[in-house]
Amino acid sequence: MSRSRALPRLLSVLAALAGSALLLFLAAPIVELVGVGGAEGLRRLGTDAELRDSLLLTALCATTATLIGAACATPLAYMLARRDFPGRAILSALLDLPLLIPHPVAGIALLLLLGRESAVGGAALELGLRIVGTPLGIIAAMLFVSAPLFVSGAREAFAKVDPRYEGVARTLGDSPWRAFRRVTLPLAGRGLLAAAVVMWARAVSEFGAIVILTYNPKVVSVLSYDRFTSYGLREALPVAAALALLALVPLTLLRALRTDGASER
């Protein structure tokens, strides 16, 4: 075999080995976790009320955070995708910032903003709303760490819709809002849904910011940590496995969305 042929083959083999090693590294702990604790986790759903409540609380808070995030971030993502304005790059960087800072730091920052000593937290208390130490704190933490993922996904979804579709709709009698609702939103819908699923999944898996804002009531990530530090690995395993199984739901949904999208093309 000539040297010119051998080198590309060697590189292909090395690339395949490197990819396989990474895949194994990523999948093995999850497979091991679900394999060891999955069955017990599912059994505990019938007997462990705290785990059940925790899963429900996690799903509800993540869903609420996702709905709030999607409602507030969709216009922002649209603006970032469509408009060229001064400061757009700075705004984009600001939106990505929560993804870059350690999540306990995010929790501390949120505590400063929303704690009872702060102006916002104090005003909320005046209205009878306690944020820290309640599900509102969980939602705030989830929103903070996961909304940038929605903005990023939604921006990409809008950018994929050629603005000329909207232009045609405008010439056919639509106002900007009506063209957005009748044309852009349906065309970007799949991408927006995928962005929402990613945001929801990220919210479900959040720990660092939540543990600072609201230790109790416990979301599943906090519960698994609590069981681990209080009772050891044996008690933490079923909870962790249940969380891993819960995370499979959005992942499966996301794959299905992407497969459907691919088949359309």
Next chain:
Amino acid sequence: MIRLDGLSAKKGRFALRDVTFALDAGAFGVVIGPAGSGKTTLLEVIAGLLAPTAGTVHLGGADARAVPPEERGIGLVYQHAFLFPHLSVRENVAYGSTDAGAFDEATERMGVTPLLAREVRGLSGGERQMVALARALARRPRLLLLDEPFSALDPRRRALIRREVRALHRAWGLTTLQVTHDFAEAGMLGDQAILLDAGRVLQSGPPAEVFRRPASPYVAEFLGAENVLAGTARDLGEAAPDWIDGAPSEYAHGHRAFAFESEGLTLYAVGDFAPGAGHAVIRAEEITIARDQTHDSARNRFAGRVVEVATLGALTRVTIEVRGTPLVAALTTRSAKELRIEPGLAVVASFKAMAVHLC
């Protein structure tokens, strides 16, 4: 109906600059230009989808700058149709239609009635363009903006749909502005041709005028004039040239007579050109070929030799070398066969002085 005055606009790195022209109500205008000349951008500015950076757009006599696209009474058809993929063909055509009669007429005339129940995804490129035309027409616009709307149609359908668009344009009194790079189409459809290049209007006017009297050699070559010769024009003045009878004041209603010297050839022309360096443009259709010297009214007659014969269906282009200068003549293929035109044959090319346009 449409009047643009000193219009400038930017789209990305591209800029339209100082575009000025007017199109009467009910007229059919054709914008001709190479790719990237700003044709689509021009339509988008008129449609109100792109704001001008300078100048004015008047539609129906009113300043349209503050009028949003949905209130301009415009139908816009892009080359790539941009049918809404989440809607059926029927839903696409009905999208902006408020008039059932217009919907029926548009679908019928554009031949999309059999497609109404279909999904957009399964349509061919040509079918998409037909549906896009029907969608724009079903709203019964006052102004129709068409961006290469027939480019994906097969020749038979193209002729049919072009005829129907022209018929609707007349029947509805629809002011129409169409972008094309097809000169034949421009000649067939347009009451007015607007020649655009690099974001500027090079020339505008009736197509026959633009084609016969291009404003510059660039325009002439761009419009497909095969014979563009550089040289010098000499005003024959009051010397009563031997080929014009009568007193100077009677010459061609004030047009002057010129001798145009180009690479050893002397062409005779009439016009209002300023003497000096310039270009002579002779369209290939204006040149006739004979096997021997004939006596006719043509003032320009040159003996030469055929160097190339290119036949395309019923049309044959013959290149004749005259004293080192190639002249291209367009003949019907039948005439070329009857004259037994072939490379190497000695022929005489002739054309009238009026066929020589100096610019």
